[in-house]
Amino acid sequence: MTTAYSQVELLISVIAQLLQGSRHVAVGASSPIPGAAALLARRLSGGSLRVTILGSRKHNFFTNGSVELFDLAAQGRIDAFFLGGGQIDGEGNINLVGSGGHYPANDVRWPGSFGSAYLYYLVPKVILFREEHTPRVLVPKVDFISSPGSSGSNVYRPGGPTHLLTGLCLFSFDRAARRFHLASVHPGHSADEVRSQTGFAYDAAPSTAQTAAPSEAMLALIRGEIRDQIAETYPRFAASQLG
Amino acid sequence: MQATPFMTVQDIGAAIPDGSQVAVVKDTSGVAMSVTRALIRRGVRALHWIGVPQTGIQTDLLIGAGCIATLETSAVSLGEFGTGPRFVAAIKASEVRMLDSTCPAIYAALQAGQKGLPFIPLRGLIGSDILARRADWKVIDNPFAERDPIVLLPALRPDVAVFHASLADRYGNVFVGREREALIMAQAAYATYVTVEEVTDQNLLADDARAGAVLPAIYVTGIAHAPGGAAPLAYLDYYEQDEPLLARYAREARTRAGFDAFLHRWLEQDHVSA
Numbered sequence: 001m002t003t004a005y006s007q008v009e010l011l012i013s014v015i016a017q018l019l020q021g022s023r024h025v026a027v028g029a030s031s032p033i034p035g036a037a038a039l040l041a042r043r044l045s046g047g048s049l050r051v052t053i054l055g056s057r058k059h060n061f062f063t064n065g066s067v068e069l070f071d072l073a074a075q076g077r078i079d080a081f082f083l084g085g086g087q088i089d090g091e092g093n094i095n096l097v098g099s100g101g102h103y104p105a106n107d108v109r110w111p112g113s114f115g116s117a118y119l120y121y122l123v124p125k126v127i128l129f130r131e132e133h134t135p136r137v138l139v140p141k142v143d144f145i146s147s148p149g150s151s152g153s154n155v156y157r158p159g160g161p162t163h164l165l166t167g168l169c170l171f172s173f174d175r176a177a178r179r180f181h182l183a184s185v186h187p188g189h190s191a192d193e194v195r196s197q198t199g200f201a202y203d204a205a206p207s208t209a210q211t212a213a214p215s216e217a218m219l220a221l222i223r224g225e226i227r228d229q230i231a232e233t234y235p236r237f238a239a240s241q242l243g
Numbered sequence: 244m245q246a247t248p249f250m251t252v253q254d255i256g257a258a259i260p261d262g263s264q265v266a267v268v269k270d271t272s273g274v275a276m277s278v279t280r281a282l283i284r285r286g287v288r289a290l291h292w293i294g295v296p297q298t299g300i301q302t303d304l305l306i307g308a309g310c311i312a313t314l315e316t317s318a319v320s321l322g323e324f325g326t327g328p329r330f331v332a333a334i335k336a337s338e339v340r341m342l343d344s345t346c347p348a349i350y351a352a353l354q355a356g357q358k359g360l361p362f363i364p365l366r367g368l369i370g371s372d373i374l375a376r377r378a379d380w381k382v383i384d385n386p387f388a389e390r391d392p393i394v395l396l397p398a399l400r401p402d403v404a405v406f407h408a409s410l411a412d413r414y415g416n417v418f419v420g421r422e423r424e425a426l427i428m429a430q431a432a433y434a435t436y437v438t439v440e441e442v443t444d445q446n447l448l449a450d451d452a453r454a455g456a457v458l459p460a461i462y463v464t465g466i467a468h469a470p471g472g473a474a475p476l477a478y479l480d481y482y483e484q485d486e487p488l489l490a491r492y493a494r495e496a497r498t499r500a501g502f503d504a505f506l507h508r509w510l511e512q513d514h515v516s517a
Contacts, residue, residue, distance in 0.1 A: 030322060055271065065272070065424035066296065067354075070347035074366055096318075097343060098334075103376065104341040109334045111326050112318030114297060117345035117374075118367035146345075148370040154390045155369050236323075 005214055007167055008033060008241045009222050010186060011131070013214035014170060016040040018127055018163055022079040024050040026069060026123075028114065032237035034082040034129055036222065036230045043221055052078075056233040070115060073122040076158065080125040083161075086110045087142040088128060090200025091178045092149020092161040094120070095142035103144050113146035120147040123159040128173075133166035135199035150178050169194045170211055171202060179203055184211040219243075247415025250465045252472070255436045256281025258465065259403050262312075264291040266353070266401035266432060270299045270322065270476050272422045273407040275438045277472040283308045284510055293401055294319065295353065295428050296346035300476070300492060303327030304509075306339060307502045315342035317349060324493035329502055343373050348380075348396055350424065355398035356431030368394045404432035407473045408458075409481070411439040415460030416447040420479075429462045438469035440481055 015037030019025050025038040038051045039059070053059040054069065062068040072078050085094035086108070096113045098106030120126055130137055151157045164171040164180055168189045171180035182204035185191055191208045214222070223243030231238035250258075255278050259265060268274060279301045287310045294302055294316030302319055305311050307329030319330040333339040348365055355363035368374045369382060369392055385391035406425045410418040417437050419425045429435040435458075447457045472478075475485035475492075495501035 030320075063421055063423070065350075065422060065427070066269070066346065067350045067424060067427065070350065097372075101335075103372070104343070105335055105337050107335070109326065109331045111320035112297065112316065112343060113345050113371075113373055114318050115346040117371045118347045118365070121367040121369075145370065145372040145375075147367075151370050154392060156366060156391060156393070 003216055003219055005219055006241070007131075007186075009214055009219060010211065011129075011165060011167075012037045012040060012222055012226075013218050014165060014211060015127060015129070016044060016218075017212075018125075018165075019049070019080055020044065022049055022125065024052065024072075024078050025080040026052045026072070026078045027054060027082060029054050031082055031129075032230060032234040032241070034127070035233060036226050036242070039229045040218070040221060040226050043225060053233055058232050059229075070118055073119050073159075076122075076124075078123050080127065081119050081123040082127050082129050083116050083120060083147070084128065084130045085137075085142070085146070087137060087139045088130060088164065089139050089142045089149075090180060090202060092128070092164075092173055092180070093142045093145050094128065094147050094149070095144045096146040097144040099143045106143070116147040119159070120161070121151065121155075121157045121159050125162045126159060128161050128164040130164075131167040133168040133194070133197050135197060138166075138197070139199045140201075149173070150175055168197060174203075177203075182208055184209040186211045187213055247460045247463050248465050249442075250467055252277045252281050252438060252467045252469050255405070255438070255465055255467055256285050256287070258434075258436065259287060259405070261287055262289045262291070263402040264293065266293040266295050266399070266404045266428045267298060267301060268295050268406045268422070268425055268428065269297050272424060273478060274299070274301050274473050274476050275405045275407040275436070275469075276301060276474060276476060277407075277438055277467075277469045278405050278436065279304055280510060282310060283506070288312075291315065293349065293399065295424060296344070296349040299327065300489065303329045303496065304506065306330050306333045307496060308506060311339055313340040313342065315344055315349070317344045317346045321489065321493050324489050328493065328496040332499075343376060345373055349399070350427065352396045352399035353427050353431040355396070356400040357427055360398055362395045362397050364393045364395055366393065399431060401428070401432040402434065404428040404435040405437075407438045407440075407469070407478065409439065409479060410441045410443060410447070411437065411466045412443050412445060412447045414446055414448075415463045415466060417458040417463055417466065418447055418453060418456060419458050420456050423456075426458050429458050434464040435462055436465045436467070437463060438467045438472040440470050440472070440478070442466075442468050
């Protein structure tokens with residue numbers, strides 16, 4: 001008998017597993033789920049994993065403004081970070097600028113690229129995270145490359161995407177092949193559903209694993225300690241989404 | 244000691260000429276919203292506006308009021324209240340020249356300005372459409388290595404930097420605390436105007452515990468005592484964001500008429516007794 005859990009709790013537990021082994025995880029603005037997951041990963045690591053959450057005063061040691069995030073990344077002092085996108089394509093290119101029409105006068109305009117055109121190149125483990133899994137988000141080719149999924153061999157690029165997590169599934173990214181591989185499908189969803197909702201081509205095994213549900217212990221942490229910790233930065237998220 | 248002029252918020256608005264290149268900080272770092280109001284009231288035009296490194300309602304209001312000709316930033320966002328509605332409308336209508344950037348590029352270009360350098364190299368960017376669209380940026384081969392292309396950014400030296408801080412002293416020194424990017428911006432700019440919550444008679448540079456986080460008066464052109472000067476945004480422990488007002492803005496500013504009505508009321512309102 002397993003305890004019922006929400007999609008948010010599942011995503012937090014999946015990300016927390018992906019972060020195991022990292023020394024320093026940084027979380028950008030407006031990222032409550034990655035933030036909670038990073039705090040959970042720290043808890044599961046016994047405290048050896050360091051977490052920096054932008055927008056937090058408690059979980060942020062920066063004394064040189066946000067410049068410090070980029071300087072740390074350039075020096076290899078950040079192991080994992082999260083990026084999303086209004087569009088993400090099959091080569092891992094991300095678009096945070098806009099779609100349709102002709103740039104700069106796109107039909108749909110999003111806020112902008114933030115630090116993606118830098119961090120995507122420099123942080124070794126970038127987890128792409130976007131809950132919405134539809135053909136309008138996961139497209140064959142992005143309309144604007146805020147940051148490319150891969151670079152030529154002559155471009156300095158220690159970093160890049162390792163995974164893409166959505167509300168339906170987890171993909172891993174093969175940097176040499178520049179393609180996603182379906183790693184697991186979340187409980188309650190099917191590989192066919194993933195196929196029909198994905199606008200780009202990807203690799204998949206004949207039978208796909210199911211994403212592991214969060215354990216009882218994990219859920220207890222998410223609904224207790226982690227909820228209290230993330231509430232400092234995201235009070236409404238903690239109150240409405242975490243038990 | 245040359246005294247930094249203490250002035251009113253209106254004076255600051257008047258001191259920023261039409262067509263200036265103006266740098267401002269992100270929402271959590273002390274946005275001088277009272278100066279935004281003064282600029283709109285005086286009908287400033289054709290600003291080259293730089294959001295360091297991203298920006299929010301301050302920029303959206305100025306775009307809606309027709310004050311900005313060129314916008315250079317990595318993002319315009321109202322955070323949990325969504326994308327800036329007037330920014331989106333202006334982009335679609337090609338009313339603003341957009342220079343899309345990425346956060347570290349804005350910081351690095353300001354740091355070059357701070358050092359008096361003509362340009363600065365930056366990692367990343369190669370293969371992005373941000374770079375493809377920036378005619379002012381170049382790619383060179385790293386002269387110290389083989390096969391290592393790297394982007395060069397021209398230095399940014401804004402005409403004016405404007406931000407809100409907690410404390411200034413009578414001598415014109417401004418405490419910036421952890422908000423070092425305000426310091427970078429001010430040191431890169433030709434003129435810096437600051438609004439502050441409080442003014443002290445004690446010289447901030449005489450206090451070793453605080454002096455390292457102080458923007459010294461030599462960089463400060465003018466200071467206005469403006470308690471509440473970052474509202475409706477939150478400011479440190481001084482006040483929370485005005486959520487109902489921000490939510491109302493995000494809703495009403497979606498239409499031109501809704502924005503005009505909001506702006507009219509907002510300009511009447513005075514958070515600041517300047």
